Amino acid sequence: MNKLEALKFFVTAAETLNFRETAVKLAISPSVVTRTISELENQLGEPLFKRNTRSILLTSFGELFLPRAKRLLEDSETLFQTPKDNNDMKxxxxxxxxxxxxxxxxxxxxxxxxxxxxxxxxxxxxxxxxxxxxxxxxxxxxxxxxxPNPNFIIKPIAMVKHALLASPDLVEKLGAPIDFEDLRQRYPFSGLLNPETGKVFEFMLDGVNTFIPRHLEFFTTDSQAEIQAALAGKAVIQSSNLACKEFLKNGRLVEVLPELKLETWQLYxxxxxxxxxxxxxxxxxxxxxxxxxxxxx
CATH class of the missing domain: 3.40.190.10 (Periplasmic binding protein-like II)
Incomplete structure (x- = not known):
């Protein structure tokens, strides 16, 4: 017995109080209506209708059961509505x-x-x-x-160039680095922590080579906090033209060793x-x- 279908038979029969008329409305044979209602009554352990040869009436249990059956059918209709039937921006x-x-x-x-x-x-x-x-x-x-992950639908937005950045005050205080090794040895760096591992993300020179600064003097899990450390003259940071555009433009940050060609990544x-x-x-x-x-x- 399909229980939802049986409830539909019952609700229709409760409205018509005539199994033959119920069968006409549902486009099925009267015997199917009679059999399905009997199966539903057996399932519930209570009679839903009082019957005689000429008419049917709801029992007391049937009267109590009817509004519950209607609510369940209404809920089932709502559940299976498609976005086109309802609101597709919901x-x-x-x-x-x-x-x-x-x-x-x-x-x-x-x-x-x-x-x-x-x-x-x-x-x-x-x-x-x-x-x-x-x-x-x-x-x-x-x-x-x-x-970008090839398993996604991708829309490129902008290219992002990475660079080593510091405040002019820090460069003046320590003296401009002669080369990359001089920068790595003498300058303090900021370390961006991976919140999953608690370790500092790798410092990348290009897509293959990495480096380890000699002095790590600031740690954070927030890239914006790193920028503040650089602005305060606390450390060199590995950041991007995107994140630091405003500060590069007004001179509060400068690119250290601009001849270094760090990676360009994609924002998407x-x-x-x-x-x-x-x-x-x-x-x-x-x-x-x-x-x-x-x-x-």
Whole structure:
């Protein structure tokens, strides 16, 4: 016995109080109605109808059971509605990103653009590490990497050049480094900690070679805190033209040994490949892409 179908037979029979008329409305034979109602009564252990040869009436139990059966059928209809039947811009969208300069303005423009969709909910997660799309149920992400994951749908936003940066005061205090080894030996560096391992991320010269500074005098898990350490003359940092654009422009930070060619990485917007993509994900992805391209142009 299909229980939902049996409830539908019962509710229709309760409205018509006639099994033959119920069968006509449901386009089935009267014997199927009779058999299904009997099976439902056996399942419940209570009669739903009082019957005679000419009419049927609900029992006391049937009268109490009827509103519950109607609610369950209504809930089942709502549960299986498709977005086209309902609101296709309704639900939650989870977004992960790192803390980049101006991310607050990006968020403001993004949320403003979503004002026409009041039933769309945004989960905006600032995280230094890329969150797992399955474990954390991430729909959209913004990241900087050497090579974007080919298993994602990628929208390139900007190229990000890495550099070694320090305050002019620190350079004047210690004297300009003669070469890279002189910089590594004499200058204090900041170490950006990996929150998962508690260890400092590698210092990269290029895509292959790494180096270890002799003096690490500041540690943090926040790249923005590193910039403050550099501005205060505390340390050399390995950062980017994106993160430090404002301070490079006004001279509060300078590139140390600019002849060094550090890596250029890609800032990109991504979402996982999925066979079925809800419209709300596609729409928010496109809106966010336009805002990011405008922000970083």
């Amino acid at each position: 639900g939650i969208v989870r977004i992960t990103l790192f803390r980049f300069p101006g991310h607050e303005q990006v968020l403001y423009k993004f949320l403003t653009a979503l004002n026409p969709y009041p039933e769309l909910f945004i989960d905006w997660r600032l995280d230094m590490l890329k969150l797992d799309t399955v474990q954390h149920r991430i729909d959209i992400g913004i990241r900087i990497e050497r090579e 917007l991504y979402r996982p490949y999925q066979t079925l993509i809800p419209k709300r994900i596609k729409k928010t992805f496109d809106i966010l892409e336009d805002i990011l391209l405008e922000h970083f142009k």
